[in-house]
Amino acid sequence: MKAAAIIPAYNEAPTVAKVIRAAQAAPSISEVIVADGESVDGTPDIARAEGARVVSVAGGKGEGMAAGVAATDADVIVFLDADLTGLRPDHVERLVRSVTEDGAGMALGLFDRGRWLNPIFLHLLPRLTGERALRRELFTSLSPKDCRGYRVEAALNSRAAELGERVEAYVLDGMFHRTKEEKHGNPVLGFAKKVAMLSVAVWEYLAYQLRRRVRLSGRGG
Ligand SMILES: Nc1nc2c(ncn2[C@@H]2O[C@H](COP(=O)(O)OP(=O)(O)O)[C@@H](O)[C@H]2O)c(=O)[nH]1
Numbered sequence: 001m002k003a004a005a006i007i008p009a010y011n012e013a014p015t016v017a018k019v020i021r022a023a024q025a026a027p028s029i030s031e032v033i034v035a036d037g038e039s040v041d042g043t044p045d046i047a048r049a050e051g052a053r054v055v056s057v058a059g060g061k062g063e064g065m066a067a068g069v070a071a072t073d074a075d076v077i078v079f080l081d082a083d084l085t086g087l088r089p090d091h092v093e094r095l096v097r098s099v100t101e102d103g104a105g106m107a108l109g110l111f112d113r114g115r116w117l118n119p120i121f122l123h124l125l126p127r128l129t130g131e132r133a134l135r136r137e138l139f140t141s142l143s144p145k146d147c148r149g150y151r152v153e154a155a156l157n158s159r160a161a162e163l164g165e166r167v168e169a170y171v172l173d174g175m176f177h178r179t180k181e182e183k184h185g186n187p188v189l190g191f192a193k194k195v196a197m198l199s200v201a202v203w204e205y206l207a208y209q210l211r212r213r214v215r216l217s218g219r220g221g
């Protein structure tokens with residue numbers, strides 16, 4: 001089974017090279033694609049210099065992910081954010097093998113937030129991580145609307161639940177990302193962007209629950 005890593009990136013020059021290297025060093029990965037959202041900080045040049053294939057696409061994160069999937073014939077995709085810190089090849093391998101060898105429909109890799117917060121993010125909160133391996137059909141079963149911007153992760157979780165796919169989730173030890181506050185150098189702007197992104201994700205969750213209830217009541221269930 002062929003596996004590709006797809007790395008959506010918008011202005012991630014400080015971190016993208018290390019993410020690419022971790023993916024390239026994972027034995028299961030045969031192709032690394034950076035889905036660049038027309039970055040202006042040299043991200044695509046860095047990616048090409050590291051030996052990644054670059055596809056450029058306007059639009060948000062989900063549109064980038066879709067363009068990345070369209071650019072490969074891999075059976076299994078692992079999505080990795082371009083702003084990760086502490087990502088290792090064995091992290092990538094764990095996600096991919098969970099799908100290729102252990103039969104999971106989707107495998108999620110969560111940030112390492114420390115021993116008190118990890119169980120909360122693993123078991124109690126919606127797992128909206130950007131690090132996830134899945135069979136390409138799960139992704140291509142989404143509609144273009146589901147792929148808009150930051151909606152895509154909640155949509156993938158909903159779709160997997162709808163199809164009854166087994167979903168595994170792991171905390172990837174030592175992995176985190178550059179926060180929006182760090183990227184924007186401005187805590188207020190960074191926080192505002194985070195709230196905007198989370199609102200989209202929460203809305204997608206609620207809309208899914210609502211659609212499900214309407215469907216169930218339509219079936220008399
Ligand atoms: N192609 C593309 N990637 C994007 C876009 N916006 C964000 N990303 C990438 O998607 C990943 C996750 O975005 P990020 O802003 O870090 O979200 P967060 O980690 O959930 O706070 C990062 O690698 C971003 O560079 C976009 O408009 N286009």
Ligand SMILES: [Mg+2]
Pocket residue numbers: 081083177178179
């Ligand atoms: Mg991030």
